[in-house]
Amino acid sequence: MFDGLQSRLGDVFDKLRRRASLSEDDVNAALREVRVALLEADVALPVVKDFIEGVRPKAVGQEVLRSVTPGQQVVKIVHDHLVEMLGGTPGADEQAAREGRYPGAAESDLDLNAPAPVPILMVGLQGSGKTTTTGKIAKRLSEKQRKKVLMASLDTRRPAAQQQLKVLGEQVGVATLPIVPGEPPVAIAKRALSTGKLEGYDVVLLDTAGRLAIDEELMAEVVAVRDAAQPHETLLVADAMTGQDAVNVAAAFNERVGLTGIALTRVDGDARGGAALSMKAVTGKPIKLLGTGEKLDALEAFHPERVAGRILGMGDIVSLVEKAAETLEQEDAEAMAKRLAKGRFDLNDMHKQLQQLTKMGGLKSMMQMLPGVPKIQDQLKKANVDDKVVKRQMAIITSMTKAERSRPELIKASRRQRIAKGSGTSVPEVNKLLKQFAETQRMVKKVKKMGGMESLMGGGMEGLLPGGGAGAGLPGGLPPGFGGGGRAMRRLGRRK
Structure with missing residues (x-):
């Protein structure tokens, strides 16, 4: 998400950063380009006007124009206003770090501070991903917060909607309310809450019916369910790819039903991001969750400060570290660290690293969180660096024998042909992998001599990139700031 906006704003601010001094005309010209970029990203016109009017007085102030780094000052002002537009507090993560707290809690995550069972009402149009998002939230609450969750489908109109939720419940290991044919939505909601109380559930998720468009019948049904269930959270599930339509839907539901938050789906397929930037400003309700893919674990808490950082090309190291911590087994990490400390690294280790990369959402997802990477997207494409x-x-490595993975020097010409045939690749691809492995192995041995992993985390990781190793077209290794991953990982370990 935000790919187009990220690219446009990156070009605008690069021009400002290269100037030793700025005039008021320079800043105004840059803000005109920012305005066009926001409109092209499908941000609502009133929101764009308010944003520019909020930024301009500070950006053309004497404090900026006389600053030693005026370009950076303007970027900071735009960043802070983006955070506010998205519903956050500028500097919240920095403040948390100063106070010794881990800057990882979303300012607007789900509110479960109510007597159990906490009712959460899911509303939205048909096709927005409401039922799937209900399953994702159930999985998130049960696995990450250890909550006992009950899901209930109130959609009696769409064929097999209730069965769909039941199947999702079986997939994520969450209970669903037994289906009673012909039971109306309000009665289902009351039965779900009664079951939740009697059987000791912490949260009850109520998945309501949708329509292809907003109509009076839909709203009347949702209002009746709301009045019967008295939900503590009412979440609108909106499709980010519908752009301004999603904003209009949010405004309509908020007016009639009263929302407490928004869950945006399909954000991985929306390169513009205008809906996300407009939602909070138009409805006054925070975006709480982002659906980032089809898998049931592809759901993230919405962090305004982190998202603003991604839009401006600053990266999101904290989220990257959190993803690593969620998917990395501590025993495996310790075993790998011991092997690397001794200078040992074979193709089995490389395969584990590639598996870890896949678990974290893939190479593209990880690279988007690194500072500076958006500026070198073209180089990455030319270097064939992708998922x-x-x-x-991974297919090439799994086509090798145990002996070959442990002792790559055994892999001569005839073996390379066999491996290429078995993995469905070509001999040049096998050669390229082995060359990349050799470079990485050499680097690991060098790190051992240099005295530890800190030097590796500080910028020598380019050999681990698929598609070309040190020659993958990344000038100077990974972008500045990736070295902080090691330190952030240790902080996360202490928090846990």
């Missing part, structure tokens, strides 16, 4: 390369490399 398909990762899968092909």
